[in-house]
Amino acid sequence: xxxVSELESAPAGTARALGEVLDALxxxxxxxxxxxxxxxxxxxxxxxxxxxxxxxxxxxxxGYACYYSRSRRTLWRKGxxxxxxxxxxxxxxxxxxxxxxxxxxQTGPACHTNRPTCxxxxxxxxxxxxxxxxL
Amino acid sequence: xxxVSELESAPAGTARALGEVLDALxxxxxxxxxxxxxxxxxxxxxxxxxxxxxxxxxxxxxGYACYYSRSRRTLWRKGxxxxxxxxxxxxxxxxxxxxxxxxxxQTGPACHTNRPTCxxxxxxxxxxxxxxxxL
Numbered sequence: 001x002x003x004v005s006e007l008e009s010a011p012a013g014t015a016r017a018l019g020e021v022l023d024a025l026x027x028x029x030x031x032x033x034x035x036x037x038x039x040x041x042x043x044x045x046x047x048x049x050x051x052x053x054x055x056x057x058x059x060x061x062x063g064y065a066c067y068y069s070r071s072r073r074t075l076w077r078k079g080x081x082x083x084x085x086x087x088x089x090x091x092x093x094x095x096x097x098x099x100x101x102x103x104x105x106q107t108g109p110a111c112h113t114n115r116p117t118c119x120x121x122x123x124x125x126x127x128x129x130x131x132x133x134x135l
Numbered sequence: 136x137x138x139v140s141e142l143e144s145a146p147a148g149t150a151r152a153l154g155e156v157l158d159a160l161x162x163x164x165x166x167x168x169x170x171x172x173x174x175x176x177x178x179x180x181x182x183x184x185x186x187x188x189x190x191x192x193x194x195x196x197x198g199y200a201c202y203y204s205r206s207r208r209t210l211w212r213k214g215x216x217x218x219x220x221x222x223x224x225x226x227x228x229x230x231x232x233x234x235x236x237x238x239x240x241q242t243g244p245a246c247h248t249n250r251p252t253c254x255x256x257x258x259x260x261x262x263x264x265x266x267x268x269x270l
Contacts, residue, residue, distance in 0.1 A: 004256070007256060007265055008248045008269065009248070009269055010265045010269070011265065011268055011269070012265055012266060012267050012268045013264065013265065014264070014265040015259070015262040015263065015264045015265070016262065016263050017261065017262060017263075018258060018260075018261045018262055018263055019261075021256065021263040034169055034183050036171050036180055036183060038180055043178035043179075044178075045171055045173055045180065045236050047229065047234075048169050048171060048183075048229060048233075048234035060258060090257065090258070091257070091258040092254040092255070092256060092257050092258070092266075093254065093256040093258075093263065094182065094183060094253040094254050094255075094256070095246050095247065095248055095250075095253045095255065095256075096253075097256075098183075099182075099183035099253075099254075101180050101254045111230050112230065113143045113144070113230055115230075118229040118230045118231075118234075119227040119228065119229050119234075119236045120227070120229075120230065121139070121142060121156065121227060121228040121229070121230075121232075122225065122226070122227050123153060123195060123225075123226040123227070123228075124150070125153075126152065126153045126154075127150040127151065127152060127153060128150065128151050128152075128153055128156040128228065129148065129149070129150045130142055130145045130146065130147055130148060130149040130150075131147060131227075132147050133146055133147045134143065134144055134145070134146070
């Protein structure tokens with residue numbers, strides 16, 4: 001049984017070493033976990049991306065969200081070129097260890113289209129509507 | 136260029152037929168998009184799971200979140216056995232069409248451990264701490 005599975009029945013306050021939990025995450029065949037960024041103040045969900053163990057460690061060490069770009073096959077410090085950094089306020093893992101929730105202070109727009117969130121396509125009956133203006 | 140890519144530069148208010156957008160989503164090699172469930176009132180992120188086209192259609196038609204279980208290889212109406220249903224308030228897709236955000240009214244705990252959210256493992260310095268009590 002993995003450490004993450006053991007913690008399913010653990011009482012509130014139980015603690016384990018960070019390194020052991022990072023070892024025990026349920027990385028997929030590409031070594032990745034799904035990462036959800038949520039704005040810490042507005043509580044808006046900003047984006048979904050991916051992290052590998054190295055990007056998780058950088059995120060935690062540096063205090064700014066760092067993802068893994070599947071298309072470029074490289075670490076991707078969010079905002080490194082755009083300046084739209086995500087200052088990390090809190091990091092949480094889920095019950096089966098294959099997803100991470102990162103609460104952030106988002107500088108500028110989160111989306112590459114310069115919209116505040118990547119989730120700007122809203123279902124409206126039998127239509128899908130763009131909810132915010134691009135740059 | 137896919138319909139989802141076209142919409143990147145579309146002004147607010149632009150609308151497309153739901154079926155066309157569902158056709159144009161960037162399903163992965165297993166036919167899935169990542170699905171984030173967020174509590175509509177508390178704004179808490181509850182869980183990350185997966186949806187295929189059929190589970191998306193059921194979610195939208197029935198008004199309750201329906202996922203695709205990768206382990207059981209079948210549709211999974213959230214709460215069908217536990218009663219912990221997720222009434223759908225809003226569905227949004229992201230800029231690259233590979234993730235869906237579902238705002239829900241969560242009945243009971245979202246997590247199979249009977250915790251309010253699946254994200255109960257919180258990083259605290261060099262430790263990871265269980266933030267809430269299981270059943």
